[in-house]
Amino acid sequence: MSRKLNLHQDAVIKSLNDPVRRQLFEFISQSTQPVGREAAAKAAGISRTLAAYHLDRLATAGLLAVTFARPEGRTGPGAGRTAKLYALAQSEVSVSLPARNYRLLGSLLAQAASADTSGAVLAALHQAARGEGRKLGQGGDGLVPLLDELGYEPEVDEHGEISMRNCPFHQVAQQQTEMVCSMNYELVSGALEGCQLDCGRAELSPQSGRCCIVVHPH
Template identity: 85%
Template sequence: MSRKLNLQQDAVLKSLNDPVRRRLFEFISQSTQPVGRDAASKAAGISRTLAAYHLDRLATAGLLAVTFARPEGKNGPGAGRTAKLYTPAQAEVSVSLPARNYRLLGSLLAHAASVDTSGVVLQALHQAARGEGQMLGQGSGGLVPLLDELGYEPEVDEHGEISMGNCPFHLVAQHQTELVCSMNYELVSGAVEGCQMDCSRVELSPRPGRCCVVVHPQ
């Protein structure tokens, strides 16, 4: 049976199959600031020219967004050309063969839960999320590695507080924010319990550009 890819899927597959582009993409995804070509080439261990080529291919595939800015501290005449900077693209890109539409399924289920005035569906969702978190926590090598595997991109500060750099359910959360945030809370709380971290406290603390859940040390 013939399997057809659209042009965007084809570009994504080719980009992520290349080990150099994968290293560049991972480096930029983990950076808290826009990345220039010099920093990217150093991180990947390749020349600046080659890095520029691969970065632009990643941008064309929709995996990176491009901005322009002058070097820090340089303004006015003689400051030089603006630098090309790269950040992770805000839009999600996914590829599956054959095509699957789990995003639509998630949106439909979230909508069904949100319009259920009895609260039964929402309660069942919370119970399922907490139970799944507990099960995953019991079989994990620790809370932070588990949260990273789930796509939360956890960050631990000097006080031991864990914040989440990413919401794995971002697209659904844009339309069903309260429902997804409450589900995140239950899932992470269950993971904390499963990892037997009784000294930790989970809180809903929405912040711009981050997931709504924070894990505090007691």
């Protein structure tokens, strides 16, 4: 039986199926700042014109967001045209074949848990998250690779502190922020226990554009 994709899903699949576009997308997704065409072209080893073409296709598919800014260090008349910059789109994009709606399921479960005034459901969620984190930590190759695999996009600074550039549960967190953040805390704390890392501790430290969890070294 054939199944039809909607146009948005089709555009996403076609965009990431191309190896050059996938390379450009991965490069930009790992950048902490918007990326210009020249830098993207250099990273992919292609011409600026070809990079521009692929970047615009990724933007059309909704995978990248586009902004315009004047190049740094150039001011006044003759400073040149504003540069077109690309960054990872904030909107969540997922493709499932056949169609599945796990986002809706997560939202409904979160709403049901928040409606429980006894606190029993939330306590069970915390227990399950910590247990799952502990189990994942025991079977992984270390904390940072595990966090990356889970979708947190961890970033380690020079002091060994780990911040998360992405919340894997972003869409549900917009509706049930406190619940999702506390679940994140328990999941990461469990992972620390599973990895047997006594040198680190998780902390709730919400920041704009990042996950609410930070891991501090002792």
